[in-house]
Amino acid sequence: MLHTTTTAAGRRAAFRAGLAAPGLLRLPGAPNPLGARMIETAGFDGVYVSGAVVSADLGLPDIGLTTLSEVAGRTEQITRVTDLPVLVDADTGFGEPLSAARTVQVLEDSGAAGCHLEDQQNPKRCGHLAGKALRPPEDMVRTLTAAVRARRDPDFVVCARTDAAAVEGLDASIDRARAYVDAGADMVFAEAMAGPADIERFRAAIDVPLLINMTEFGRSELLTATALSDLGVDVVIYPVTLLRLAMGAVADGLRALADEGTQAGLLDRMQTREQLYDVLDYDAYAAFDESVAGFRP
Numbered sequence: 001m002l003h004t005t006t007t008a009a010g011r012r013a014a015f016r017a018g019l020a021a022p023g024l025l026r027l028p029g030a031p032n033p034l035g036a037r038m039i040e041t042a043g044f045d046g047v048y049v050s051g052a053v054v055s056a057d058l059g060l061p062d063i064g065l066t067t068l069s070e071v072a073g074r075t076e077q078i079t080r081v082t083d084l085p086v087l088v089d090a091d092t093g094f095g096e097p098l099s100a101a102r103t104v105q106v107l108e109d110s111g112a113a114g115c116h117l118e119d120q121q122n123p124k125r126c127g128h129l130a131g132k133a134l135r136p137p138e139d140m141v142r143t144l145t146a147a148v149r150a151r152r153d154p155d156f157v158v159c160a161r162t163d164a165a166a167v168e169g170l171d172a173s174i175d176r177a178r179a180y181v182d183a184g185a186d187m188v189f190a191e192a193m194a195g196p197a198d199i200e201r202f203r204a205a206i207d208v209p210l211l212i213n214m215t216e217f218g219r220s221e222l223l224t225a226t227a228l229s230d231l232g233v234d235v236v237i238y239p240v241t242l243l244r245l246a247m248g249a250v251a252d253g254l255r256a257l258a259d260e261g262t263q264a265g266l267l268d269r270m271q272t273r274e275q276l277y278d279v280l281d282y283d284a285y286a287a288f289d290e291s292v293a294g295f296r297p
């Protein structure tokens, strides 16, 4: 009930332990706190807060329009209801290196286990779209140095994302990743890998945990968890999967409701009242309330 039974520091330590252990950590992107509850119930290893999802949720494209407060607010709502570690997409850090330092502290205070910062120029865009522009690697190194120095909990994971593979080629992206690790990044997010061969080369070139993005309708071949694990990947994110599934169902449902004038034919595709209340632990709240109401000192 009320859901979080662990501290943020405990969840950060657990995330570190998960990264140090063999095997792949699977982090679906939570469209909202309810989705995070469902991710936990379904047995996943962590929750991802996707910039694309936060933007889309606000009716905005993912081009760096969201603010740190919006992302941190969503992060806090999510970390409050799950015992899983939460990894946050911090885009380009919301400003210059000093702002990236503040971003890390604000996200720590939001209960996150870590965040990733990317080497795109603003306005940034989805890593799988054409037309990305990169910052010089030295700028990104400054951002990472500031981010790493700002954290107060050494377990907070600072992950460096490089978007260079699709712009400057794989070799350049590996060079960048190495420089980012030298600057203190704990993990590397190799964005928009085409397939297993790219991942294999990246894996062999860096000696910190590697994060791979299995986003749909992008540049990357969708690989199974087993294949990713066999390639030595440590973390996989499915950033927009749940939002796409839910919104696909919403579009179908709206069409059917408009055409048929009733939602009666859609019931078997819905989360039932019972299933929803299960996720929310409704009975425990009712029992708690009753025990308080019936309490006799």
Ligand SMILES: C[C@](O)(C(=O)O)[C@H](CC(=O)O)C(=O)O
Residues within 6 Å of the ligand: 029, 049, 050, 051, 052, 053, 062, 089, 125, 126, 127, 128, 213, 215, 216, 218, 239, 240
């Ligand atoms: C991972 C990502 O940064 C996100 O915001 O979730 C996006 C996902 C997407 O747009 O599909 C990305 O740039 O890959």
Ligand SMILES: [Mg+2]
Residues within 6 Å of the ligand: 050, 051, 052, 062, 089, 091
């Ligand atoms: Mg993003």
